[in-house]
Amino acid sequence: MGQQAITLLQLNQKIKGIIDDAMLSSIWVKAEIGELRVNRNGHCYLDLVEKDEAGDHLVARSRAIIWAQNFRMLKAYFESTTGQPLTTGLKILVKVTVQFQEVFGLSLIISDIDPSYTMGDLARKRREVLMRLEEEGVIDMNKELELPAVVQKIAIISSPTAAGYGDFVNQLENNPYGIKFYYHLFPAIMQGEKAETSIAGAFERVFEYAGFFDAVVLIRGGGATIDLLCFDSYWVAYHIAQFPLPVITGIGHERDESVADLVANTMLKTPTAVAAFLIERAATFLQMIDEKAFMLADMVRDIIEKEKQRTANFANAYVPLVKMDLQKRKSRLDRMMGRLPVSVSHRMGKEKYVIQRFGERTKNATSSIFNGNRQLLIQYKTNLRVFPSRFLHASRQKLDFLEQSVHFNDPQHLLKRGYSLTYVDGKLVKDISMINKGEQTTTRFIDGEVTGTVESIKKYKNRN
Template sequence: MTQNCKALTLYELNLLIQKVIKENFESDVLLVSEISRIIYNAGGFTNIELIEKKDDQVIAKNRAVIWNDKKFILDVFETIVGEKLSEGMKILAKVKVSYHPSYGLTLNILNIDPSYTIGEMQLRKSQILNRLESEGLLELNKRLEFPIVPQNIALISSKSAAGYEDFVNHLMYNDKGYRFNLRLFYSVMQGKDVETSIIKSLDEIIECGNFEVVVIVRGGGSVGELDCFNSYDLAKKISQFPIPVLVGIGHDRDKTVLDYVAYKGFKNPTAVAHFLINAVEAFDDYLTDALHKIFNLSSARLKSEARALENISLRIKEKVLENLNISKSNINFIGNRIFPELFR
């Protein structure tokens, strides 16, 4: 080491860093990043770990904070996006860069643009659909043969999920009186655990066997709330599933990825119930129509056979009478020859 070089203390070094950052980051900065961890503290402030990835590798990481006086940012974000700020979300935030000698570098979040996060969700969804299409997975489940009378149904949902009761009530208490065998496979239907939970339920359905149709339902929600269903791994699982999968995730316009890979997607759970009821009704109508045709054909055949039998009966009667007359004539002829006196 050079003897003439004055050594700095850690505090002195940090003060220099603080000065450099303060001089170069006087203005707020617009920052694009991904949330890798978020902690909602009891004190009211929120700690966030922001990262940037390249080829699935983290190339940058920083600590960020939303202080109590900016807590409204979280409420506004949840209201617009429909979901709490959470891990995995990409955000566009206005931040103030600060450096403290004791606590290091901190990004103080001043605002977050919800529209950017929604746009990122839509972009990721589009990328997943393109990947599924390129791998030939979009149409696999749709090519399966749908049961003529779908009655053994595996239901993936949660009793607390909006739409669950609507589906069950419409299906099980339908006005046609059709009976269905329905079994619930519980799954988380909102948040980051949706993917693993539904995949687990699908595996359980295969192990149980004897099911003809799988139904996945939950009520409506915002773009953010339904984004958990835009999962590549879950979509791939459904597309390759050996049983037709019906999806009834409530939406007005935007479909989820699952709607595209399932055998058929519906705008809400009730529509799935109607589809199943209509399928059974179509077969019922087919049987009724077949029975009517059989009855009409049988009636026509019986009438035809009755007429034929009547004609045969008349011909037999005529033949018998003809034979009787011939026999009578023969008897008279023979009688005349044997007993001529009697027949004069």
């Protein structure tokens, strides 16, 4: 072990000397707050980080401290200027002094902060989100949807415990016009790290019932600027811009519009302003309907009066025409009555002649049919005399043929001709497949029987 070595303390003292000699004080540093905590003594401890351009990986990290006395002033200054507290995720511009201690290592002591840098970074992020939505061609999609004249079936995205939600529902239900609104809450977290995912998920649940609702209302009851950052996020704005129903926002902020407001179909400041907008819109429609109804009633009354006058004029002109027509018809009937006796007598003579002719034709036809049927009966009588003897002779010939066939097919007759019959177990063998080797057979001849055992079997090919 010939190498020379120094202690850890000596090494840290050398590092501290190098840093002290470098006089790294009053340096403005840009960083992102990765973690922040305040202890019971009022000192603020921060974990400052820097990420790559994609924002996925850390490229630098350092501890920082704001001592209690300085932290009280910087905190109040930052919040009053930006409208939001110091919290994780914010990018800040701070004046630091680099300090190295042998026990605690490297620390950055923060002595000042520039709130305008943080505000500019938030505005930059908003601009980037808007530019991305515009490049994707979706930024005006929801604005181009036509908002119904009466928005009566409403999907609400809000926190169920938010005061703004309660005010909105109360104002709808107790509107002075007695208009009935149908609404359903799709609950979502409206601030914090999970707000962006929760709101996007609520829009996806509303989408499943998009055919039922007229519009979507996105509301919350106001809050600090940092609580409303989720409404500047890309995914919330993306879901609003591409949603197939008009989206109305009432986020409750007093600053400039959020990205969600800019891409929504209709933007209003507060939940109560949204409720008032929907109520007045429906009331305006009802008023228009009432006005149209009055106009229609006036038009109908005018038409009825005109038709009454027209009917009266027509009636006055119609009476003489009716009298003239009746007189013409009466004269025509009188002429017809005068001609009726002659017409009836002529018609009766004509019909009498027709009946006489029909009687003569009927008599001749009956005689002809009678003579034809007589000849037919004579023919049937002749056939009845001849048919039985012919039928009996044919039946006798058929029986003789059947008797002869039975005689020729009698086994005894076949045996006389030199044929034999072979049986196995009492069954007549009709082909070789019914006999097995070793079985006992009985062969019958005309004058006796022979019993034997099968020693071999030879099968011939099929013969036609």
